[in-house]
Every structure is written in C-alpha cells, then in structure tokens.
Amino acid sequence: MAVKNMVQAINEALTQEMKRDERILVFGEDVGTNGGVFRVTDGMVAELGADRVFDTPLAESGIMGMALGMALGGFRPIPEIQFSGFTMEAIDGLLGQLARHRYRLGGKEGVPVTVRSTFGGGVGTPELHSDNLEGLFAQSPGLRIVIPSGPYDAKGLLTAAIRNNDPVYFLEHLKLYRSVTEEVPAESYVIDLDKAHVVQEGTDITIVTYGAMVHESKKAIEKLEKDGISVELIDLRTVAPFDIDTILNSVKKTGRVVVVQEAQRLTGIGNHIMAEIAEGAMYDLEAAIGRVAAPDSHFPFGQAESIWLPNASLIEEQVRKTMAE
C-alpha cells in the first residue's frame, strides 16, 4: 500500500469513481485547467476529459443549482464550492433545494449530488475561507455532512458519498490536506457513512470529535495515557446526522465524556452531541459532560488562529478536569 496525503486520496477517489461511472461530472471554480486551487483535481482533465471535469462561471448559487438540474437529467454531479464560506451564496441551492428534494417528491426520487468544499483553521486564510460552518448546514434534514480526518477515511467516505443516492456535503479540512499521510489502498473501497469510527478503545473516558480535532485529541491522549488515563476516541466521520449509538455505547461504558470541536461553543454540532448524551445516557454519567470548543467570536483573522483554535493542551486540560469530578 502506498502512503498518500488527503489531496491524493481524494483525487484518487474522484478519478476511480468517474472511470467506473461515466455519468459522474466534476465542476466548479478553477477545478478544470488549474486542477483546483489546492490541486485536488489535478490531472483529471487530461485523464477524463474537459467535458467531465470543467470550470464554471464564478457563482456558487449557479453551481449548486446546476447540480440539481443535472441530477434531474440523470447525471451524478460532484460540484465544488472552493471554500465552504462561499456556500453562504448557495444556501437555498443546498438546504432549500438539494436537501429537500427527495422529501418533496414523496421519498421516491433523490438527487445523487456530492458537494465538495474546504474549510478549517490553521493555515492562515483570509476571512470566510476557514470558518467551521458545519453546524449551520447540519440544521437541515435530508443532508449528510461528512468530514474526513485523514486520507484513508477521505477516500472511502468520498467513494461512499458519490455512490449514495442522497445529497452529501463533503467537507475537506485545509490543514489536513497535506499534513497527515497514511497508507491508502490503491483499489476502491467504501466506508459506511452512517457509522462513527472508534479510533481507539479505552475505559476511563470518551472523547467525541471529528476532523482536525481528531489529531489534536490523539496528541492529548498520548500525554494522558502516561498518567494511566485510558481514553476511548470516537471520530464521527459523518457529523450530520451523526451516529448516536456508538457514542452512547461508549459513554455508558466509560461514564465520562468530553466533546471536542474546532467550531465555536455556540455553533457547531457539539451542542447536539451533548444533548443526545444527556438524553440517552444521563444516569450512566459520573461527571458533567465536558466540552472543548473555540471562543464565541467570528472565526479569527489569520494571525490570531493560534490563540483561538482549540488544541491538544486544552483537550488534555478538560479531560483531566472531567476525570477529577
């Protein structure tokens, strides 16, 4: 097996799926000739043709609307929104139309659209390029939101998303594009979209998280384990609707839980996880549910990211606090 980064893994998933099914189209701003501003679609025009991987005019609402229309015409579109902050321009297309389509049609006909986009702190982008807006989009029924934490998951989850007949909003964390590498099988494979991943088992406390915070949590766990604290780490993979059973089973076992997200306390999906735990495992808890999240300002200007984003030491601190209760 070859070691790959997330950019390579996603490129591979897209290419393999497009070779398997010629009705799949990839389009968006700069995805064609330029190969995407992060080179995720690099080489795909040459390999698959300019009529299957192509640039669009600069209009997110247009991109999202086109996707639904193409799906009505029997294609399986994979539109790209260059940065997830620009999804604001296409909220109706995503939440008002794509997410509702099957429901409107009495459940009979879905739209197999996988919207890819980027987000996530730690690389010093301009405003609205890195914001964690998943909680905002997660407020809609009918839409799966997937956030892979590494190359292996990215390939398997994206492949599953493309093959799924409902819309998926697939969010790629900018910091993870090249900073994490791991072995990724050359052949196609799918990962169940509706199951969280128990990254490691533990007995004292559960950490529930996703995306880049999986890696911050791992760093924290290394330190905690030295003091004999056994941590179970859950990576949600699909953050909406998330896999509540895996979380509850874990919490019932450990009796303690810390929910970690990169998003602000008042946004994100951590609140929903906490509510589900409170409802489903309240009497199994030995301590209040802990939480690590960002401050409740807008996403910070580039230079303030390092003091604003949650990190391993905040996670470690919170776990120790929850353990001590």
Next chain:
Amino acid sequence: MSKQDFKLFEDMMKKSEAAIPLVQILDEKGKLVNKGMKSSLTDEELVDLMKVLVWGRTTNERLILAGRQGRIGNLPPSEGQEASQLATLFAMNKTDFVLPTYRDVIPLVHHGMSMKNAVLWYRGHVAANIFPEKIYGLPAQTIIGSQIIQAAGLGYAYRRDEKDQVAFTYIGDGGTSQGDFYEGINFAGIFKSQAVFIVQNNKYGISVPREMQTKAGTLAQKAAAAGIPGIQVDGMDPLALYEATKTAREYTMAGNGPVLIETLTYRFGAHTLSDDPKRYRSQEEVDEWVAKDFLIRMRTYLGEKGLWNEEMEQEVIDATTKEVNDALDLADNEPKMKVSQLLKNVFEVPTPRIQKEIEMYEAKEEN
C-alpha cells in the same frame, strides 16, 4: 424546421454588442486619439496622476517583495491594474465612498487608509480594519459580489439625503457572474442610487478566462439589462479611465442613477502569491499586455510635453519604497491580537454569556 429562420435572434445578438462604446484617449504609443471622450486634465493634474500611478506600481512591487520575504501573508497583487484602480479613484472626491475587493487594498490606501493598515490586512490582523473616521471606505471585501448590492444601498442613502457623495465599487470580470452583481446593478437602477460600478476586466478569475464567465461579448452590456449605461474603457489608458469615471460621477450626481464602467486591463502577475499563472495562460499573452503598460504611454506623453522625466520618477519610487518599508516596520510593532479583544468586537455591548467568556480569557491573558 419551422417556417421562421433564426435571423431575428442573430440580428439581436449583433446589436447588443455593437451598442457598447469603448473609450480611449491615449493610445499604446502615447498619442492622443480621443475616442469617445477628451481629456480635461491640466498639466499639473497630469503630473499628479502620474505620481499616483508610479506610487501604485512601486507599492505593488515592494509588497510582492515583502511577500516573498515572508513579511506579509499571501497577497493578491495588482500589477498592471494600477491605472484601472487609481486613475478611476483620481476622479473621486475624498468623501466618496469606496467598496473595494481584496485586490483593491492599494486604492484604499490612496483613499486615506494607512500603508500600515494595508500590511496588517495582508497579514490577517483586525487592526487593519480599524479606520480613523475620515476614511470613506470599507475594508476589502472577500466575498465576491457582496459589495455590489451594498453600493446600491449606500448610493440610495446618499441620494435620499441629497449628499454630494457617490458610492464607488470595484469588482472583477469573474465577479460579474455572481447573482449579487445583477441584483446590485438592478436595484441601483430602480432606486437611482448615486453609485458607480467599476468592473475591472483583467481577463481571468484566478485561472478561469473571461470567455468562460459569460457568452456576452462585453461585460458592460450587462448594464443594458438593468436599464443603466454601461461602457468599456481602455484599462491601460489613465486619461480615459479618469474621464469616464469623472463623467459617470457627474451623471449619477445629476440624479440619473448609476453607471457601469468595464475597464479592459490585465493582471501582470499571479492571482495571489500562491497561484501559478503558467498553468492557465501563455507568456506571449503576458508579454503582449506588458507592452501595453500605462506607464510606458504616460512616460511618452508626459515626456513629450516636458512634464515628466526619469529623476521625477525615481523620486516617487524612493519615497514609496520608504513608505512601504516604514509600514512593514510599524506593522511589526502592532500588538498581537487577543481572544478577549476579538470577543469584544462581536456586539456593541457583549451579551452576558460573551461577557463571561471575555472575563475568562482576560484572566488567562494576564498570565
């Protein structure tokens, strides 16, 4: 086939493009051609304009250098577009309001923002956006298209209050594909906003060529659908850019509603320092446009008039280099941002919940 042929459609297509005038006063060789308009600039104003243009170019060059040295974040340079940015601005009053894009930070400096703030903006520091009251402009807009509707609203407010002020806004060729662009010019038309929309057509939106943005032959003709005037201007001709903008300002101040100006310009360098333009455009094309550089024709024209020479240019270059270097040093000394400060920026009066967070972070920050 129906009995009709397509002549009706085809004739209409030809007409819509033919209707767009192109303004050019000073051609590539530095000769006055007076297509569409004539220059009204005095000799003294010509020299001032040239100084501003050289200042703009030097600022770009120095900032790019600083970017390469890692003293600035990832900046979107505007080399090649300085005339399109600054000769238009030259026609505005200091109290006219500018709504710029991320590429128009240099014009914002010319309109009154400090160079230090510009550096801080590129670096991603909130202090960049804190203006003294006397600057009539917004921090550079990141979201493409949003500024167009805002300009329609501000221009409406100016008209309602009978202000001698105009909302000027910039957008790129790519940006004209956004729904917000159409909505903005349409609203401005209906509400007779005191606004001027300047479309800087530099031929690319990152890698996507202008021809892939729209089937329309010009971007200026989009104005027709909003029922407002739209013209093209040679974006490498500072005299035409100035005159067109000045006339547009007078037109809108006379109560006629907004104007759209498409400037035909070119970005000599990369989209941002992390972009590689070799992936999507040829060196021949770049060379062709570099030969059209407004500085070349201005040197010829002003030189022949005895208004400009190398020493004068060097003086501006030296002063500007110092201005940028000083700004970089000043920006280095800007205190680092604090989380408590960012939290205080969210509401006029922090909500009780945010107040708690502020206190928590202040306690941490003291240590």
